[in-house]
Amino acid sequence: MMFPPLSDVFFPARIHEELGIHYKERDEFARIPAVSGVYAWFYPLLITSKDLDECLDRLRQVHLYDAHKQASPILKHDKRLGWSLVTTTIEFKNPPQHISPSMQSIWKESTQDDARFDKLQRVFLRASLLMPPLYVGKARVLSERCQDHIGGASGFAKRYGSRAKELRFHSREVSDLILVTLNTSSVEEEEQDMTEGLVEKILNLVARPPYGKI
Numbered sequence: 001m002m003f004p005p006l007s008d009v010f011f012p013a014r015i016h017e018e019l020g021i022h023y024k025e026r027d028e029f030a031r032i033p034a035v036s037g038v039y040a041w042f043y044p045l046l047i048t049s050k051d052l053d054e055c056l057d058r059l060r061q062v063h064l065y066d067a068h069k070q071a072s073p074i075l076k077h078d079k080r081l082g083w084s085l086v087t088t089t090i091e092f093k094n095p096p097q098h099i100s101p102s103m104q105s106i107w108k109e110s111t112q113d114d115a116r117f118d119k120l121q122r123v124f125l126r127a128s129l130l131m132p133p134l135y136v137g138k139a140r141v142l143s144e145r146c147q148d149h150i151g152g153a154s155g156f157a158k159r160y161g162s163r164a165k166e167l168r169f170h171s172r173e174v175s176d177l178i179l180v181t182l183n184t185s186s187v188e189e190e191e192q193d194m195t196e197g198l199v200e201k202i203l204n205l206v207a208r209p210p211y212g213k214i
Helices: 012-018 025-031 054-060 102-114 113-132 142-150 155-167 189-207
Strands: 020-023 039-041 074-081 084-091 135-139 178-183
Touching: 012 020, 020 025, 025 142, 039 142, 054 102, 102 113, 113 142, 113 178, 135 142, 135 155, 135 189, 142 155, 142 178, 155 189
Parallel strands: none
Antiparallel strands: 020 178, 039 135, 039 178, 074 084
């Protein structure tokens, strides 16, 4: 099986035309292209506390969600035992976080120095795109569909907004998130729907975005 060379796929001029990163500041959402494509929403890794354990606890809560139950993931199983019906409930939680003393020391030094802290914040914000997406979708017109999310009209926006309010996320609305768009308009028009649908389906199955529904 032959694959296209990565140097061609990620050629700077081409990738800038097809891949976009959008956010609320400087009205970057206004730059969402009015073309067909797929997109994903990411939670910004903001350092909201200089206490490492508290910061991690807040960030780890974001992805612990079941879109179908609209709550933390819970598994229930009923089984008959004689005349009785036994219900087993399994609640999914984040395991305890173990941070070594050396890492704690590096964190403390980085957060106490303003210049180092600023650099650390910037690294984490860029690293937001290395996290699993919260939601993946497709659209014939990216700008219109993404504005539905930003305006709070979509199912994803309602689910996320409710959860963010409940657990008091720092980024309370979809408009506070980071949006990545991939322009697929280069695909032949008659193939666009099939291509976008296929890409969206595969991305959802592989990335398993917690606020999306199968």
